Amino acid sequence: KASPKGSVALKSRTERKTQRPRMYRVLLHNDDYTPMEFVVRLLQTLFHKNEAEATAIMLHVHNHGIGVAGVYTHEIAETKVAQVHMLARQQECPLMASMEPEE
Numbered sequence: 001k002a003s004p005k006g007s008v009a010l011k012s013r014t015e016r017k018t019q020r021p022r023m024y025r026v027l028l029h030n031d032d033y034t035p036m037e038f039v040v041r042l043l044q045t046l047f048h049k050n051e052a053e054a055t056a057i058m059l060h061v062h063n064h065g066i067g068v069a070g071v072y073t074h075e076i077a078e079t080k081v082a083q084v085h086m087l088a089r090q091q092e093c094p095l096m097a098s099m100e101p102e103e
């Protein structure tokens with residue numbers, strides 16, 4: 001649909017929905033056994049955070065019980081959750097991840 005200042009502003013809700021996928025938060029859950037350094041490294045390697053960001057997210061999860069590792073489309077979010085579980089099980093850590101839709 002044509003609009004004076006770009007194609008997004010005047011589009012209807014249904015039109016927008018067809019071009020913008022629903023996004024999902026990948027959540028990390030706290031536990032008492034997974035080493036802090038393991039969570040920080042996982043946030044750097046799987047979620048592309050720098051060391052400061054990764055440390056802040058890890059500490060948020062440690063202190064609040066849950067936190068957002070990243071926001072992705074459904075298929076990518078599912079893959080991230082599976083990768084967290086695979087790496088955690090390899091290291092025999094109980095680390096848990098889940099996903100929830102934004103909004």
Ligand code: TYC
Pocket residue numbers: 028029030031032033034035036039058059061062095096
């Ligand atoms: N609570 C863990 C510890 O004290 C660290 C931790 C942080 C574990 C985040 C899981 O998602 C997590 N070693």
